[in-house]
Amino acid sequence: MKVVKFGGSSLANSVQVSKVVKIIQADDQRRFVIVSAPGKRFKGDIKVTDLLIQYAKATMNNTPTETITGQIIARYEEIATAFKVPQTAFEKIKTTILSLPQQDYQDDGYLMAAFKAHGEKLNAMLFAEVLKTAGVNAKYLDPKDVGLKLTDSPNDAEIIPSSYEQINQWADSKLVRVIPGFFGYNDQGQICTFSRGGSDITGAIIARGVHAKRYENFTDVDAIYAADPHIIHHPIAIHNMTFREMRELSYAGFSVFHDEALIPAIQGNIQVVVKNTNHPSERGTSITSHKRVNPAYPVSGIASSPGFCGIYIRKYMLDKKRFSQKILNLLAKYDLSYEHMPSGIDDLTVIMRQDQLTPELEDRLIRELVIALQPDEIHISHNYALLMVVGEGMADRTGIMSKATDALARQNVKLTMVNQGASEISMMFGIKQDEAQAAIKALYDTFFPDL
Incomplete structure (x- = not known):
């Protein structure tokens, strides 16, 4: 049995949805379908x-919200009309959209x-109806x-671990179950979401919960590549x-697959396969616990x-005074997280994502560091x-x-930090942001010559 997840580009409009329907029909082992919200149809x-x-x-x-709700409804209506979804089913989706402001929310964060x-949620409801019409x-x-x-x-x-026992009760389902990605519920029944891109996480959670043989993640690329095709x-x-490898590369910018989504798959030792909705017969990328290494290419990405x-x-x-x-x-x-803290005898550097810092917070943090450390x-x-x-x-x-x-x-790329993990499967360099593309090209030409 397989769990399959489809991203927003795979479900952006009726043309894309028709491809997804064929993928589900092509393999009766694809019994749990996780869907994202409709993505971009064009640039x-x-x-x-x-x-x-x-x-x-x-x-x-x-x-006023009339213009926005009209745009949202139109996106779902285009798909519903193309597949002749019963009007009663679509009216439920439309009513749900319009009634969102009238629901009770704990605060604006939960809203x-x-x-x-x-x-x-609405895309999963709609896609279940689309599958029925097919x-x-x-x-x-x-x-x-x-x-x-x-x-x-x-x-x-984050998932509460006891959820896996509840999810396992659905493992023997004979129906194709369409489940929305990205969210679940807290103990008070309020909707909570994973971080953005979290439909990947839902797919991996369901795969682990039902003990799936394989988790297929369909997106808009034929495979994961050794470097950014751009x-x-x-x-x-x-x-x-x-x-x-996938965890390391996702952390460093590979956006094909949400890095946190690998955790449930790792825990359940479930094969993950990234495939292209537009070219489903392509081999894709298989992600597993172990692989056979080609000695000629020690670097994967x-x-x-x-x-x-x-x-x-x-x-x-x-180094002596804590x-x-x-x-x-x-x-x-x-509430600031840091990524690395390389240090010497008399100095260190705290490396963090700069979008955590406003100018005001940055000034306050520096002032307090001066007071605390002199x-x-x-x-x-x-x-x-x-x-x-x-x-x-x-x-x-x-x-x-x-x-x-x-x-x-050779490319005159200045290194501000060098770090190699104890696992020996990754090396990290800190560089100037405007030198990143030149650095990637230099490294790719070195480790993947003549390819």
């Missing part, structure tokens, strides 16, 4: 989720979560009924990779993520990128770091 289009966010903000601000979640024995299954309980965080929730012309496809900053702190005897603990306490005080020098640098080189074949191999740094040096 410059607006995702339904973004329209729902506008709708939520207008509701909170008591401003926003509920509005956003309805992109997936002769598939399908039924909508709400996360509340499936037993998907989440922690009480409206827009960044930077490298026709990069090599990665047909087999490990969970560890190269990725870069922009938008980091570094707080540099220098003080004599820094300054790291004081820094971490201040970060916790302002440093000899402190300053913050913006617009870093983190560059990752990842591959199971890198373990126990000598010379990989040398090849990487030589390639970057």
Whole structure:
């Protein structure tokens, strides 16, 4: 039995939905279908989720919503009309959209979560009806009924582990069950969502809960590639990779698959396959616990993520006086997370995502660090990128770091940080953001010559 998830681009309009119907019909083992909200139909289009966010903000601000609701309804209506979905079924979807402002919400955070979640919820309701019109024995299954309980965080929730026992009760279902991604419910019955992109997480949770043999994640690319196709012309496809490789690369900017979604799959040891809705016969990328390494290509992928900053702190005897603990306490005080903290004897740098900091918070944090640490020098640098080189074949191999740094040096890419994990399957470099593309090209040409 398989769990399949379809992203927003796969369900953007009736043409795309017809492809999804054929994929479901082609394999009777695809019995649990997780859907995202309708995505962009063309460049410059607006995702339904973004329209729902506008709708939520207008509701909170008591401003008119007729134009926004009209746009949302039209997106679902185009699909319903194309597949001749019964009018009574579509009217339920329309009524739900219009009644969202009248529901009871604990606060504006829960209101926003509920509005956003309805992109997936309504699409799942609609797609179940579409499958019925195509002769598939399908039924909508709400996360509340499936037993998907989440922690009480409206827009960044996590699964409560006991949910898996509840989900397992549906494992023997003979129907095709259509389940909305992205959200579940807290103990009070309020909708809570995963972080954005969380339909991938729902798919992996359901796959683990029903002990699926395989979790297929359908998107709009033929495979996961060794580098960003927007930077490298026709990069090599990665047909087999490990969970560890995918986690490292997702962290560093691979946007095909939500990195947190791998956790339930890893825990359930479930094969994950990324495939293209538009070319379903293509091989795609299989992600498993282990793989056979090709010695000629120790590196599997190269990725870069922009938008980091570094707080540099220098003080004599820094390593002797528990300054790291004081820094971490201040970060916790302002609910700030950090990515890395490379250090020397008398200095260290705190690297974090800079979108966490407003100018006001940045000034306050620096002032408090000065008071707490009395440093000899402190300053913050913006617009870093983190560059990752990842591959199971890198373990126990000598010379990989040398090849990487030589390639970057030839392009005059300055390294502000170097870090290699204990697993030996990844190397991380801190570089200037505007040098990231040149760095990726240099590394790709070094590790994937003549490809």
